């Protein structure tokens with residue numbers, strides 16, 4: 001639940017690769033509508049000589065040659081989808097306007113071939129990226145000591161995460177290997193957007209920081225059962241709130257947080273209280289502590305925790321909800337339950353008074 005700031009420009013050649021393939025298809029069909037594989041092969045190499053490294057892989061040529069009967073200009077369609085990617089996310093453009101059902105199916109198969117097979121070709125990666133596997137590099141960069149950019153709950157591990165699509169490839173096949181549509185996430189989030197599961201309009205972690213547009217409000221009046229509410233920022237536009245809401249619904253954030261995060265929040269608050277207590281003990285070695293000391297130490301421990309938490313953002317789970325919770329406690333300004341807690345856990349604050 002943060003903005004991904006890693007540079008993924010090294011995946012850009014995928015975009016160029018698709019453009020070149022589609023350009024070769026277009027050029028071939030202009031030469032002859034029933035063009036052969038040989039024509040296609042020659043056009044590919046003349047558009048980009050790097051294709052000579054993969055053009056003899058049978059599956060590659062066979063697959064893209066299947067697009068020759070497509071009724072639509074896929075090069076143009078691809079260009080529109082990429083240029084209007086943000087419009088699709090904002091539900092201003094549906095991204096499939098001109099693809100009829102039959103051609104859409106062919107396009108889908110070929111683009112899924114690109115994603116599932118082509119990008120794994122060692123020779124392709126060496127030729128286009130000077131690297132044997134750019135997707136595994138992508139996984140490694142995106143999972144370096146970080147939690148999942150969608151949920152902020154689970155750590156992502158480069159060996160167990162998959163590169164997946166933000167807008168699903170089953171509905172938006174043409175964006176199958178468009179770099180901005182490729183993202184790394186934890187398994188649970190990946191499951192949430194499997195198949196044809198998506199919601200529009202939606203916020204995208206490459207463009208915006210979803211966590212800055214809403215606040216978690218924690219109702220902790222019942223110690224046994226905390227409840228979480230999500231409050232949109234008042235100055236969000238209607239569209240922005242809808243995008244954020246859809247993101248939170250798609251990844252089932254509220255439900256998952258109520259299961260996975262409540263225990264963490266309680267532990268987190270206990271740690272803060274323990275730090276406050278340690279500080280009070282330090283003061284008590286030199287002089288009598290006062291009620292003001294208790295209040296100040298508790299309040300300062302909360303404030304320090306916020307700063308620490310901000311430093312750990314993206315590396316540790318739940319920093320957003322923890323900070324929203326602390327801010328809520330600080331705003332309430334009532335630390336009686338913390339003082340009560342210290343009393344019960346450490347045999348009483350009172351014994352620190354001389």
Ligand SMILES: [Zn+2]
Pocket residue numbers: 148149150151152153154185186187188189190
């Ligand atoms: Zn996740």
